[in-house]
Amino acid sequence: MIKKLLATAALTAIMAVSAFAADDKPAIVFDIGGKFDKSFNESMFNGSEKFKAESGVAYGEFEIANEAQREQAIRNFADQGYSPIIAAGFAQAAAxxxxxxxxxxxxxxxxxxxVDLPNVQSIVFKEQEGSYLVGMLAGMASKSGTVGFVGGMDIPLIRRFGCGYAQGVKAVKADAKVIQNMTGDTGAAWNDPVKGGEITKGQMSQGADVVFAAAGGTGLGVLQAAADGGALSIGVDANQNHLHPGKVLTSMLKRVDVAVYNVMKSGKDGAFKPGIQALGLAEDGVGYAVDDNNKALITAEMAAAAEKAKTDIISGAIKVHDYMEDNKCPVE
Amino acid sequence: MANARGELPTWVDIGLIPLLNLFIALLVAGLVVLIIGENPLEAMWIMLKGAVGSIKGWGYVLYYATNFIFTGLAVSVAFHAGLFNIGGEGQAYFAGLGAAIVGLSLEFLPWPIVIPLAILASILFGAFWAWIPGYLQAKRGSHIVITTIMFNFIGASLMVYLINNWFRPVGKMAVESREITGAYILSFREIGLQFFGVRLPSTPLNLTVFLAVIAVVFVWYLLWRTKLGYEIRAVGANPEAAIYAGIKPDRIIIIAMAISGGLAGLMAVNEVLGVQHRLLLEFAGGAGFVGIAVALMGRSHPVGIVFAAMLFGLLYQGGAELSFAKPLISRDMIVVIQGLVILFMGALEYAFRPTLAAIFANVED
Structure with a gap:
């Protein structure tokens, strides 16, 4: 009896596994933040869901819980024949x-x-370009001449955001003060809205009246504290303007959702191309969000200046320094 | 703990009760799985099969167990001295610094020199990070629970700073050091290929697992066969009495903490030299905290810790396979299942004891 039960169970398990083995089904491995982080990972999750809704093709997904699972997850999907397999986040590179x-x-x-291999597509974003534009908007919107930046964890990627932002602010107000703070030194820094709010209040008490959050879930606390305290805030990754209508100046868009959607779609259509895709303003990979919620905050003059800078960055007339090039930022 | 023991036969105490607790934990976990709309029996089967049904599964289980044995032993040594070291996470993390410095800077030397040095450096760095709280406890009376958990954060901040500014190659996005290209600890897959011509599935299991076995024997020998071990246990049992026995509790507290930190530091050997071959951000990944549960469940005895570490390894690996097979069961669900096991096997360890004692009393009458 027990033997029979076990055999049935084994059979179901085998059938369950073989049902998964299908060619050309995409898979995505989310980073430690998890797919509901209201930011980077969630944006990619939305891109995957959009692909699923449009194509009807289910995709494999896995959320990493520790370092060892990175390789395990990617390898498991590879074993089962998933393709393309998308790894979310720089930490997955080695795996x-x-x-x-x-x-x-x-x-x-x-x-x-x-990752420089013939079967890998690497998608990187020029966050400094988008941050430059929101920095300009912040500089123009600020009445006090002091603006804030709240980063998540102190890693190079976030410094790249901060550096681009500071350059943008200084481009419109050379004497403006940019207060930069990081939330913390552990992974918890990406998901600590309370601390984000406290840092924002601290920056506001030093005179900041526009605060840019590049901090994942922590940013929600930044936006909240700014809205409560009468300052403006700037969202990140996804369009977060709707979170506090009329109080979020704009959002620095990083279209990872589009990138993921495109990879999945190109995999399905057989149009997948390996190599590096650096998505900046020219490719609409980054940008700033204007919608009904923040229309009133962006004056025609501000919009014109930002659009001009955008054209100049695309043409190369304005060069935004990338923090990653030399681990230095020309402005503070 | 000792006075809670009734008149139960040994096999009930160390066999039946843990199994019963595990069974109840899995039963409740099964209910949770049922609520979210999956078949609990199938889920259990996937977990078990994913963990122990293949060589690959075993590889991961033993790899996780290696980490948990180190951190579990670390907690237990401090526990025997009456200290609650919850800084295993930070001690292991900081120890990675030692392993990486030796591994990266002495790449030109052959492995018989580099590996022992790197292991020694891991032990010393881990021991140092526990020595400070130990010293503060012994000499200044700062409570060890507070200081060790604060040292987790100090360690984390220091490591982020060092990896970002010292170890990370310029222009590289990932917060990690460059790869150790010299000596590292061979994985079982590499050994299989190079020495036996067998292709083993790729798992993180490496030779450090034997170091864990050595550590288990070492801790057992230290605690129950040496003078120092006796002194540690004496201080843990009753510091006042220990003074009358001519033992200096201050000295023992500091030594016990240093040994504890050194054991936690060995985890860095497994991760930095055995698996990742580089210094990663937050490579300890919570194993330091799991060590507390492992030590409690294993009743601070090396043999118990081995079994508890294996159980947690099984839950980790089985859990990963489960969320692969069933996307509906997310990794947070896996944490719930693990939490239930800890709850019933650790916190509610003696919940069924009175009932069982009554039953056995009746049987004997």
Whole structure:
């Protein structure tokens, strides 16, 4: 009896596994933040969901819980024949490199990092360009001449946001003061809205009247504290203008959702291309959000200046320094 | 703990009760799985099969267990001295610094020199990070629970700073050091390929697992076969009495904490030298905290810790396989299941004891 039960269970398990093994089904491995982080990962999750809704193709997904699972997750999907396999976040690079070498027939993609292999598409964003534009808007919207920046964890990626932002602010107000703070030194810094709010209040007490949050879930606290205290805030990654209508100046868009959607779609259509895709203003990979919620905050003059800078950055007339190039920022 | 023991036969105490608790925990976990609309039996089966049904599964289970044995032993040594070291996470994290410095800077030397040095450095760095709270407890009376948990955060801040500004190659996005290209600890997959010509599935399991076995024997020998071990246990049992026995509790507290930190530091050997071959951000990944549960469940005995570490390894690996197979069961669900196991096997360890004692009393009558 027990034997029979076990055999049935084993059979169901095998059937369950084989049902998953299908070619050309995409898979995505989310980073430690988890797919509901209201930011980077969630944006990618939305891109995947959009693909699923449009194409009707289910995708494989996994949320990492510890370092060892990165390789395990990517390898598991590769074993089952998923392709393309998308790795969310720069921390997955080593795992992607290792597994992609072992499965040259499968396609891989990584967001926020470059992995130089013939079957990997690397998608990186020029966050400094989008941050520059929102920095200009912040500089023009600020009456006090002091603006704030709240980062999540103190990592190079976030410094790149902060550096682009500071350059933008200084471009419109050379004597403006930019207060930069990071939330913390552990992964918890991405999801600590209370601390984000406290830092924002601290910056406001030093005179900041526009605060840019590049801090994942922590940013929600920044936006809240700014709205409560009568200051303006700037959202990040997704369009967060609707969170506090009329109180969020704009959002620095980083279209990871579009990137993920495109990878999945190109995989399905057989149009997948390996290599590096650096998405900046020219490619609409980054930008700033204007909608009904913040229309009144952006004057025609501000919009014109931002649009002009955008054209100049695309043409190369304005060069935004990338923090990652030399680990330095020309302005404070 | 000792006076809570009734008149139960040993096999009930160390066999039946843990199994019963595990069974109840899985039963409740099954109910949770049922509520979210999945078949609990199938879920259990996937977990079990994913963990122990293949060589790959075993590889991961033993790899996780290696980490948990180190951190579990660390907690237990401090516990025997009456200290609650909850800083295993920070001590392991900081120890990674030692492993990485030796691994990266002595790449030109052959492995028989580099590996022992790197292991020693991990132990010393981990021991140092526990020595400070130990010293503060012994000499200044700062409570060890407060200081060790604060040192977790100090360690985290320091490591982010160091990895960002010292170890990370310029222009690289990932917050990690460059790869250790010299000596590292071989994985079982590499050993299988190079020495036996067998292709094993790729798992993080590496030779550090034997270091864990050595550590288990070492802790057992230290605590129950040496003078120092006796002194540690004496201080833990009754510091006042220990003074009358000619033992200096201050000295023992500091030594016990240093040993505890050194054991936690060995976890860095597994991660930095064995698996990742680089210094990563937050590579400890919570294993330091799992060590507390492992030590409690294993009743601070090395053998118990091995079993508890294996159980947690099984839950980690089985849990990962489960969320692969069933996207509906997210990783947070897995944490719930693990939490239930800790609740019933740790906190409610003696919940069924009175009932069982009554039953056995009746049987004997």
């Amino acid at each position: 992607v490199e290792k597994v992609a070498k072992e499965y040259p027939d499968l396609k891989f993609a990584i967001v926020d990092m470059v």
